[in-house]
Amino acid sequence: MEVNDLTIAQFQRHISEKYEKVDRQRGAAKTFLWFMEEIGELATALNGDDKANLEEEFADVVAWLCTLANITDVDLAEAIKQKYLGDKPPEGHK
């Protein structure tokens, strides 16, 4: 599969298949702590000059966001379509 063909739904499902059982047992509140840890690492990377590390931290944040969506039964692609790709997408600063 070409990387540009990777759909949001595919990646959310991939994270579900690999990790959801454990993630769901941990629960949303504790999983949010893991997510925030990755957000912190993204901040550190944004403040640095290691591009490969920055890319990795972005990937981790997306993965943990998928995890949070999985365990709260949110379809990310559908949520994005509703907010950003409908008849009235937000203008200005979103």
Place this chain on the structure above:
Amino acid sequence: MEVNDLTIAQFQRHISEKYEKVDRQRGAAKTFLWFMEEIGELATALNGDDKANLEEEFADVVAWLCTLANITDVDLAEAIKQKYLGDKPPEGHK
């Protein structure tokens, strides 16, 4: 377009086309503050019971993550492929 066909690259490009010029002028540090505001709203939604609001906050976090990636020249789909879809995807807790 079917929602399940929405690729990560397409949505990152959509956010770029609509918002990148302003986002880039704001800079990564100030944009991170906006991003964190959305993270806070996601936390609030996770703590509540309004599913439509929760979905909206997930969408906003993805959108602002795309913005951060755009203005730091990171290809999210490529970053995800490198970290999660290669020969050695992370096991366990990612």
